[in-house]
Each structure stands twice: as structure tokens, then as C-alpha cells.
Amino acid sequence: MNIVIILVIFIIFLALAFPLLHLLASLSELRKGRNLLGNRLLLIGSSLATLSIFLYFFLPIIALSLWLIGCGLICYGAYWNGKQKENFHPTHHLIRIGIALVLTILLALVQ
Numbered sequence: 001m002n003i004v005i006i007l008v009i010f011i012i013f014l015a016l017a018f019p020l021l022h023l024l025a026s027l028s029e030l031r032k033g034r035n036l037l038g039n040r041l042l043l044i045g046s047s048l049a050t051l052s053i054f055l056y057f058f059l060p061i062i063a064l065s066l067w068l069i070g071c072g073l074i075c076y077g078a079y080w081n082g083k084q085k086e087n088f089h090p091t092h093h094l095i096r097i098g099i100a101l102v103l104t105i106l107l108a109l110v111q
Helices: 003-031 037-055 060-084 090-110
Strands: none
Touching: 003 037, 003 060, 003 090, 037 060, 060 090
């Protein structure tokens, strides 16, 4: 099997895991009754990012735009959650932004 195909499958798997984990976290928080703005932003952003992965093979430019909007909402929602809960750790958010940027660059290169 070609190494490029394996690499593309691995990138798509990582890109799908990122929003799905955030979707799971936001649904868990909303189910507990913590209906904060950050949790709703996480839900919307992770839904958009997940949708963009499924659209990626049909409409790559639109999917990349949705991915950027979704990742932005995920990162901002997590930042907002940290500020509202007074449990803010800057390194955690920098790592999240770094992962989102690396995945975005990899998705742009796969096109």
C-alpha cells in the first residue's frame, strides 16, 4: 500500500478525533447542567469541524473554511470556559491552539 494513502488516512483520523473529543466534552458538560457560553461554543465549533471533515472530499475549500471556523470556536469556547470557571491554564490553551494549527496545515497540504 502506498505510504501517501496511509499518511492521508492517519491525518484524517487525527483531524476527526480532535473535534469529536471536544464534542464529547461539551455534551458531557451540557448534560451536567453547565450551560455556559463556552460549552455552547465548544458544541457549535466541534459540530462544524466534524461536518467539515465529512465534506472535505467533496468541497475541500468550503470544508477548510468550516474547519477554521470550527477550530476557532473550539479554542475560544475552551478559553471562555477556563475564564468563567476561574480555572485558567494558559499552557493548556496554547497546546490546543498548536494542535489545531498543525491539523489545519496538514489538512491544507493533503488537498
